[in-house]
Amino acid sequence: MVDKQKGDLIMKQTTLIVIVAALFLCCMCVPVGAIIQEVTLKGTVATLNQPKNMLTIEHPQQYGCSYPATGAPVCTYTPMSVEVLTGTVPDPAVFSVFTNGDPVVATSIGGAGETWITLAKLFGSRPNEEFVTDIVGDFSTIPTPLMGNYALDATTVPDCAACTGTTCTAQSSNVKVMSEGREVFAQALKPGETLNYNGRNDGSSVAVTFVKGQALSSSCPGKAGMIGPQAVSVYIIKVVPPISAAQVDIRTATTTRPDEALRTAAPTVATTSSPAMIPTTKSGMLPLAAIGAIGLAGLILVMRKE
Template sequence: MKPKTLVIVCSALLILTFCMIPAGAVILEVTVRGTIADLSPADNTLTIAGPSQYGCDFGSGTSEPVCSWTPMNITTLTGTVPDAAAFQVFARNDTVVAVSLGGTGGTWIALAKTYSTGTATDYATDEVGNIGSLPTPLIGDYTVSAVTVPDCSACTGTSCTAVSSNVTISSGQMTVAQKVLRPGESLFFKGRNDDSSVNVTFVNGQALADACPGNAGLIGGVQPVSDYIVRVVPPVGMNTAAMASPAEPVSGVPSATTTTPQSSLPSAVLSVLGLAIAAIAACRIRE
């Protein structure tokens, strides 16, 4: 094969290879639940005992997925907390749902303090970190949703620093409070007649870069991760001493200090890079 033709073939092969990166490729999020065995402000870690992993069976895709918790064959899992505020929210022996990025443990990107109602569903009274990753519903029939807005002058790859977050609090199917929050700002709602309330603080976060000019259709990359602190005071009929007040603060721990989760390339991207290397090697052999 002529050198010029070989270059064209190799270039086409590389382009085709990179086109195989799926749109919106993300790093796997692993969700577990268990009991808090240890909290270490010095190491910035939280350890879960007796973890079970959350998973869903989607079947053929024609019916609702069946989701369940499966006990893991390990005794404990340890990960860094998404925000030091976790040490004021959680205490040993609390039940918790935790989400890690890229594998089990290592780095928790979201934590939920849960309360069992004696039914099949547990409810969260407190959430810390990337709240959109948590499958556990909030207590009191509340929901909190948030959409971050990118700072288009501060982007790396497919993610940008979030300049703000549009936060919505719903009671049942009705929106009861909504506000655009800047980092460090909060939204508070107490408008029902059952003495319940919700407070949401947007600490800081990330947003997808595809909303920025020139980035439409940008593919691949790591999903954005943000840090929120959510506190729900349950309806008076559900109130208990354990739920009425947060855990005792750990001495010397700030109330809202953020740590940035460490991330790596998604496995899909790594696979494509491997194919690209193989293509280059094949072209060199041809030469």
């Protein structure tokens, strides 16, 4: 009898340790932000309603990736079940950058449409020719590369006296310009300031205006480990393509990018209706939260039995 009681006690203690360890791991694995779903899609600008600060995209296709057992992820656009999606724009500059009929990639927060946090204008009519020339919003949410083999990176700096939960007002943004994979220019921008780079001698240039933004509060004293929405910022970006951005393939008489001239390139992003695709969102914390809730329930149950 005594041995049985000891065995039960050891089992309860072991269960308690496992539950506490699971809860600890959940807390350690959960990122500071990124709990509000983001949806990225591609389509065509249907209407712009400046008085209501709204933009409508027609024939939307949602971006997502599948992850095979071996090899790199396969990312595609899948037609959605709706014909149009409407949302508020991230900045009034949208109405001077975009017009009806423009092909765009857009990202919304909190679901498909309703609130656009990024709108990017596409250059090129074929999948393997799609590049971005203009962006209004948070460029980090757009999977399509910039025109001219440019890339951008930005780190916002929080104003630790202006924080709410996991986000603070950004007092500045440290922006880097990459050309052909190398950093070629960097500048710290305060809200309203603009960076300009045109150092390649090929007629191309990049202009980045930091309109406003947020930064994660985790770097501020006493704010580490908080859980909440991701930081979102607004930039206005204009890429002027190189002079040789388009030329005629003499074999096919079609206009191609310089790196496609006299050869056929396989599309890097395809349109498909594969049901196995996983939409790319930033709501990955939800499964971890569920695990934490289950662990907490188990802990309460064990304590009651004791």
